[in-house]
Amino acid sequence: MVARHRARSADPIVITGIGLVTPLGGDRETSWKGIRSGHSGLRLVQLGDGLTVVGGPAASELGEGPDRTHRIAERACDEAVADAGLDLERIDRDRAGCVVGIAGCPTSETITVIRQNQPESGRYWEASMPAQAAATISARYGLYGPSLSPAAACATGLIAVLRAADCIEDGYCDVMLAGCADASLNRFSVSGFRNLRVLAEGDDPASCVRPFDRGRKGFAIGEGAAMFVLERASHAAARGVPIYAVLAGGLSGSDAYHVTHLNPDPSNLAWMIRRTLHRAGVSPWDVDYINAHGTATQQNDLAEAQAIRQAFGASADEVRVSAVKSMIGHLITAAGGVELAITALAVRDGFIPPTINLADPDPACALNCTPLYGVA
Numbered sequence: 001m002v003a004r005h006r007a008r009s010a011d012p013i014v015i016t017g018i019g020l021v022t023p024l025g026g027d028r029e030t031s032w033k034g035i036r037s038g039h040s041g042l043r044l045v046q047l048g049d050g051l052t053v054v055g056g057p058a059a060s061e062l063g064e065g066p067d068r069t070h071r072i073a074e075r076a077c078d079e080a081v082a083d084a085g086l087d088l089e090r091i092d093r094d095r096a097g098c099v100v101g102i103a104g105c106p107t108s109e110t111i112t113v114i115r116q117n118q119p120e121s122g123r124y125w126e127a128s129m130p131a132q133a134a135a136t137i138s139a140r141y142g143l144y145g146p147s148l149s150p151a152a153a154c155a156t157g158l159i160a161v162l163r164a165a166d167c168i169e170d171g172y173c174d175v176m177l178a179g180c181a182d183a184s185l186n187r188f189s190v191s192g193f194r195n196l197r198v199l200a201e202g203d204d205p206a207s208c209v210r211p212f213d214r215g216r217k218g219f220a221i222g223e224g225a226a227m228f229v230l231e232r233a234s235h236a237a238a239r240g241v242p243i244y245a246v247l248a249g250g251l252s253g254s255d256a257y258h259v260t261h262l263n264p265d266p267s268n269l270a271w272m273i274r275r276t277l278h279r280a281g282v283s284p285w286d287v288d289y290i291n292a293h294g295t296a297t298q299q300n301d302l303a304e305a306q307a308i309r310q311a312f313g314a315s316a317d318e319v320r321v322s323a324v325k326s327m328i329g330h331l332i333t334a335a336g337g338v339e340l341a342i343t344a345l346a347v348r349d350g351f352i353p354p355t356i357n358l359a360d361p362d363p364a365c366a367l368n369c370t371p372l373y374g375v376a
Contacts, residue, residue, distance in 0.1 A: 013165045014243040016236050017084025017229030018341050019076035019179075023056030023222045023328045027079055031224075031328075032345045036374055038354045040206035040327050042220050047187050054205040055185045056222030056329035069102050073133045073181035074140065076225035080177065081141070084229035085241050088141055091175055097145025098177040099164040100134040100227075101156035103184050103333040133181060145173045154293065154330075155252070156180050157226055157337020162250045164230050174235055179227035182334035189221060189332070196260060198297050210357040211294035211323035212301050212369045219296050222329030226337035244344040249280030262300055266307035273311035284315040289352050291343040292369070294323020295330060305365035322370040326356045351376050 020027065023041025024034030034041060045055040062071050077100075081088075088096075126132055131149040138147040146167050150159045157180030164178035193199050200218040202208035210216040236243055253272050257263040277284060293304055309316045324342055331338050346353060351374055358371035 009169075011232050011234045012246045012248070013168050013230055014233050014236055014247065015228050015245045015344055016231060016241050016243050017080040017082075017086065018244060018344060019079030019081075019083065019227040020224070020338065020341050021058050021062075021072050021076050021181075022224040022331075022338060023058065026059030026061065026075065028083070028341070028345070032342070035324055035327060035342055035345075035353050036349075036351060038327065038356045038373060040356065041222070042205040042209065042327075042329055044205055045185060047185070047190065049187070051187055051190065053185075053190050054200055054202060054208055054220040056220060056224075057185055058183065058223035058225075069181050069183040070133050070136050072183055072223065072225045073100060073102065073137065073179070073227065076179060076181065076227040077137055077140070077177060080179070080227040080229050085239065086175065086229055093142050094144045095173050096141075096143045096175040096177075097147060097164075097167060097173050098134055098137045098141075098143055099146070099148040099150065099160040099167070100137055100178070101150045101152070101160045101180040101333055101337075102130060102133045103182045137177060141177070143177070145176070151333075152252075154332065154335045156333045157335070158250070158340060159252060160337065161228060161230070161247070161340065162252065164228075165247050165250070168230060168232060174231060176230045177227060178230055179225060180334045180337040181225035182332045183223045184332045185221050185223050193221065198260075198295070200296065207357050209296050209326050209329065210359075211292070211296040211326050211355055212305065212362055212365045212367070213296075213358050214360045214362045216296040216298060216301060216362070219325055220329035222325075222331045224328070224331050224334050224338055226334060226341040228337075228341070245347055248282065249276055251276040251279060262303040264299070264303060266303050266310055269303065269307035270310035273307060277311075284312040285318070287312070287315070287319050289343070289346060290319055290321045291339050291346070291353075292321050292323045293335070293339075294325050294355065294369075296323070296325060301362070302364055305367050309366060316367065319368070320352045320370050320375065321367045322353045322355045322374075324353055324355075326354075326358070
């Protein structure tokens with residue numbers, strides 16, 4: 001585990017723009033309205049060759065093809081830039097950059113095209129490169145600062161935001177675009193997750209993903225993106241724009257246990273939660289809401305719940321938790337970023353999203369996971 005201390009600042013880094021694409025909608029407010037209402041964006045998806053899965057595809061107007069993930073990222077980025085009122089002609093673009101994480105593995109369609117050496121092979125190969133989305137967005141907006149592409153599985157979007165904040169904190173940049181995108185609803189990815197036995201199956205897609213429920217059986221793959229505009233509070237004030245949230249603190253680390261399984265001993269994860277709270281300058285009693293990872297797998301939900309309870313102690317009985325994967329599925333590389341965006345919107349509106357399908361809470365998880373309905 002490696003952590004770098006960043007002292008709390010009188011001029012903190014803030015979020016001033018958010019763009020969202022989820023299975024519930026192709027923009028921020030449509031997605032948030034669906035989350036607030038407890039709607040499910042999951043459905044039965046035909047992937048060809050007779051393969052049908054429960055999944056959450058992103059907006060159909062984004063089209064298909066090898067650069068679908070990039071188009072999803074661009075859609076979210078355009079919305080974030082507009083939301084922040086960012087006039088690219090009025091900022092120093094030498095001091096503006098982006099950090100964008102995407103799913104870098106090739107799809108089954110990409111592999112087939114390359115193997116057959118079809119004329120579009122180069123386009124498919126380029127689209128599968130993890131750095132390509134950041135390069136595309138840098139060129140799209142004429143950003144001459146850092147162009148970075150982290151890869152950290154489900155945490156990629158969160159790492160992107162923290163790395164972008166580093167670029168501002170270290171004095172390289174005034175404005176950063178940061179986020180993640182994923183379009184992994186394909187035969188290649190589905191085959192891998194099915195082999196891990198972590199996918200929920202069923203004839204009723206809206207009810208089959210059940211985080212923290214006694215009968216949980218896994219997640220569904222969703223698609224989407226989240227992009228953020230980050231800047232210092234003073235920079236936002238000079239531009240006269242409102243802020244969504246302050247980035248009070250963050251921490252990255254590993255439990256050094258297994259590529260997909262959490263360590264059943266929650267002590268290390270609990271330590272990371274406590275350390276993050278310490279760096280943010282808040283106590284467990286100051287926290288009103290936790291947006292849980294909540295994959296709806298037996299082992300991960302239990303380990304996460306036990307770590308939260310261990311880290312929060314007696315205050316764990318007071319904090320609200322929810323798992324929005326029950327509505328949008330697991331967005332894989334985009335999961336952390338999309339759920340950060342949803343958390344920021346929850347703060348904006350003073351509304352705690354629900355965990356739908358949580359009809360029989362698992363007593364071993366022992367948290368208030370906001371079952372079925374959201375709370376204002």
